[in-house]
Amino acid sequence: MTVPAPVATAAETDRVTVVVATRDRRERLLETIPEHRAPVILVDNGSTDGSPETISRAFPAVGVVRLGENRGAAARNDGVRRARTPYVAFADDDSWWTAGSLARAAALFDACPRLGLLTARVLVGADGRLDPVSAAQAAAPLGTPPGAPGPQVTGFLSCAVVVRREAFLAAGGFEPRLFVYGEEALLAMDLTAAGWWLCYRPDLVVRHFPLPAGRDTGARRRIESRNRLLTALLRRPPSVVARTAAATLRDSPSAAWDVTRALPWALHHRRALPPSTEAAFARTDR
Known part of the structure; x- marks a missing residue:
């Protein structure tokens, strides 16, 4: 070259x-x-x-x-x-x-x-x-x-x-x-x-300038769903976790299984957001 x-x-x-x-x-x-x-x-x-x-x-x-x-x-x-x-x-x-x-x-x-x-x-x-x-x-x-x-x-x-x-x-x-x-x-x-x-x-x-093709969009959706639920488990209140888990089970059962395997890690590192921060993120969830 x-x-x-x-x-x-x-x-x-x-x-x-x-x-x-x-x-x-x-x-x-x-x-x-x-x-x-x-x-x-x-x-x-x-x-x-x-x-x-x-x-x-x-x-x-x-x-x-x-x-x-x-x-x-x-x-x-x-x-x-x-x-x-x-x-x-x-x-x-x-x-x-x-x-x-x-x-x-x-x-x-x-x-x-x-x-x-x-x-x-x-x-x-x-x-x-x-x-x-x-x-x-x-x-x-x-x-x-x-x-x-x-x-x-x-x-x-x-x-x-x-x-x-x-x-x-x-x-x-x-x-x-x-x-x-x-x-x-x-x-x-x-x-x-x-x-x-x-x-x-x-x-x-x-x-x-992203490439028009060449990536596995199914795999990407699975990872995005997994990360969305893991992030909720790490920082958000139980109501948000439950809502996110339900959406994950509906949209990507394989992602829910990935989260199940990572659950001990997520719970060990869980740190709920301060109320003012949670209120800001709750507003943008809508």
Whole structure:
């Protein structure tokens, strides 16, 4: 394979590190890495396609972390621990932050000590379709706390957030047992419970170019259902757990079986949300 000459993109801030978790997506990385406008740490989840070596040769400034195994979303935790900037942006191997977004995010964090996470507007594909999650965040029912830089939200897409590094690490980052798909919910709860603001800013923009096919959507639905119920068991009141369990049994009995096997772990690590945090999440459940 011929590695193309790297295209240099000027860093727009030295206060944000972009952490990209990847597995077997070498060709896509060669397209997206040059789009990042801040220092990059690439965390490789045990790729077998030569991704770490190729990226190291093509982009020597990128910090490449080889995990040797697939840790799913928790691979991002390793990137955050290695970052030396106060703020960390996440990107997938098929996404990037548009010009000016990371610098604006850093300025917002600098001006707001209670801000733990900023989530961006996500535009999907070449035609820039608004991601439905971004539309929901723009209409979030919690309003904007006095002094906050945007509407308060209770969820996010992992490829479209900037986090305060100290807040992320104190909250424990992404839970390894959840692996992928729906891993964001537990972290959103724990950051909010710790008193951090999670806010949506439409002037921060992420471009996302997911592949049109090639993933097992049935397996994804099973994992998402499992993680939804595990997250409820870990943090939500019994009424929410019961409602979520009923939906899981109806929609994905195999996911319910997965949760049964993980039940001792979930009950051991259960920590109910503070009442004010639970009230906020209950409002967005509706």
